[in-house]
Amino acid sequence: MYKKIQYILLCGLCITSLQAQTRTEKDLLGDKQIPANAYYGVQTARALENFQISGMTTQFYPDYVRAFAMVKLAAARANADVGRLKKDRLGAIEKACQAVIDGKYHDQFLVDLYQGGAGTSANMNVNEVLANIALEMSGHKKGDEFKDVLKMGRTEGQDAVPMTVGQEFHAFGNQLDAEVNTLRKVEVFLCEQNMGATAIGTGITASPGYAEKVATHLAKITGKPIVMSKDLIAATTSQQGFVLYSSALKSMAVAVSKISSDLIILTSGPRTGIFEINLPALQPGSSIMPGKVNPVMPELMNQLCFKVMGNDLTVTLAAHSGLLQLNAYEPIEAIAMMESQGLFFKSFPLFRKNCIDGITVNKDILNHYMERSVGIVTALNPVLGYEKTTELAKEALATNKGILELIREKKLLTEDQIKKLLDPASLTGQK
Template sequence: MLLIVLLFIQQLPAQQTRTEKDLLGEKQIDANAYYGVQTARALENFTISGVPTSFYPDYVKAFAIVKLAAARANTEVGRMKPEKLAAIEKACQAVMDGKYHDQFLVDMYQGGAGTSANMNVNEVLANIALELSGKQKGDYHSIEPHDDLNMGQSTNDAYPTAIKVALLLHNDKLTKEADALAKAFHKKGDEFKGMVKMGRTEGQDAVPMTLGQEFHAFGNQLDAEIATLRKTEMYLCEQNMGATAIGTGITATPGYADKCAAELAKITGKPIVKSADLIAATSSQQAFVIYSSALKSFAITLSKISSDLIFLASGPRTGIFEINLPALQPGSSIMPGKVNPVMPEVMNEICFKVIGNDVTVSMAAHSGLLQLNAYEPVEAIAIMESQGLLFKILPLFRKNCIDGITANKNILDKYITQSVGIVTALNPVLGYDKTTELAKEALQSGKGILELIREKKLLTEDQIKKLLDPAALTGEK
């Protein structure tokens, strides 16, 4: 049997390879692979998270956009030949269309400030361009990863620019889903418009409002966060292409930086501009810090709203129970009939992760040294993960939770009748001391405020109607 196996193995065709070389020497590369020697070394060195570049399609697309803009700019300044541009354009467009993404294999966690990710892109695009031109992969005499795909560039400008473009592309998708969620809250606000309830401050009865006002407030908080996310794009739109190594523009052709920014703006449809100080832009992480902070703020608001929903739906017999959340699944392996607020809970989990990712960005941003921050890879990981998680949870939260919320009107009416909170409206008429006495007596006796007012004949029925109509107290009447 062993002999048969050995004979079978001997008959298997040997894997076809091609030889590539770099600073460290020669290496055999799978002949079918579009990546090259530097990617192969990174695959050996950074087997860390198992999350490759291709896990984030917008990131791969963004890198292709950056390389396309660079090639066009280099052609405009007379450095790249039009025939090379034509081949590179086809390769970039193919990747932008979603092809060849399985070749972007470098782990998102990597040393070298993103050099491995940049070279993975350079090698893949070069080999796609070669193949589309009828040449063999690895025939770098025609199109070379460094000389052509990295022309007038460094990882230190191409890599952060690709991250920014990726964040811009995904921010459009994220804010679209966030806007849909905000609209869902506003729709519920309209649905619950006439339902009067007690507002609460510090967990205690405060003054009347409507359930509609409460849900519109949730929607308006999200509207403000969405506006902030969109405003932060101005920082992502300032890029340092043309800075090359540290910002001095060494190896870049005069005029290239401005043209590259213009091409990026044209391809993305975003108002991308060249930074006024390329040295500062290469060192600074301001754009990533600000955008990550905006995601954190958004997460904090989402988490606060989620916790509010959990509180409002608590019960059903011994909690607040003003609203019902959709029942999605049994809530306990031991307690029959229990249903948990699973969607607000998972939203909180995502938000906690986003907040933690912002701490990672902050740590990485302040740990850079002099003209370069070597920790941009972990910033990219943290921010892209936050974007991706929020993008996934937002539609689930909307469809599986918010759209299905219903109100328990009897509970709302009961609390309004029993609450002492409406006594606040009497301050201008009876004074703070007298209303405080009323509130104290109501709490001790268990009587309602209106009941005591009538007993003591403190107000006429017309005055009561005018001052203490709960609907009027909400500002909606």
């Protein structure tokens, strides 16, 4: 009985303490208890109950929170410009928005990114936090390493023609440059906004000039070329800006994944694979095979790229599934694109540091392949003729000898001639 009374008293104390640490707010659904020290309000509290999905909240993406604050700041200034907001209130809102832009109060943005209602819950989370902050403040590039190291190029997995390791890696770099340029170009499609068009893009309830002023303020705040969309109804229903940007992220993922897979092939071995390059050994690769070291960084990059490719499909499906004048699936689009950007942002520096910067070349292996490859005959055509080189290729395959080995045996060329033919500059078109 004593323990039971103790427990009842303890529960009573907890309830009293809880009541003292909460405040009551209400909306159209009724009253709700909110933690007293929370800057969010009743609509956020309801969302926290209704959307316990992933545990991934808006605070996981600081730039997303900052972007929300920038939008609210632009909206406030535009409302002040058109006479809908008093200067003193504008000042308070500006301070609150700037605080969030500066990285403060981010722990108050708690709504799960997976949510219904076309993002209304996340939007209200921002509104409530900014409002309470305002009240409180008012008192109320690339190189060309290994450029002289010859190797055999491969097409369809077969020996092709000579190239240098530098050319191979330079091509990797140029692929990534092209993807970065594409991302920069499509970013412009994210800079059209439809603020002030309200529900479906007709501008109902918005003050004249508001939409234009929001765009102007957003451009100044973000430093981006933000403009008002030419067709606000189209901008409200269409998600093509997101589709294009997500597609560019996917394109980057395809390029990075292809390069990662190439690195895995090039480092395969060490005794029974290609083994042309070495990747930094980061950790043991097996609990049962001593000495095995796996290409863990390219494998990691592949997995992240697969995720980005999947995120692009998510954006595609969400964009095409919106009904009539509004798309209710914008939240999942935002989640997908922010996750893709975040994965790249975090993994690229790590990939360079733990993998790319530490790559070395196995020159003896490369020389061995050059000596034995049948593909070298293409370079000998101008000197020995097509008929002779064809005979050499056939004999090399039949006898398992290298082309240069046969040339030396038959004394078809001198060592000086061979050396000139194998000059990296002339052999790979770099002169």
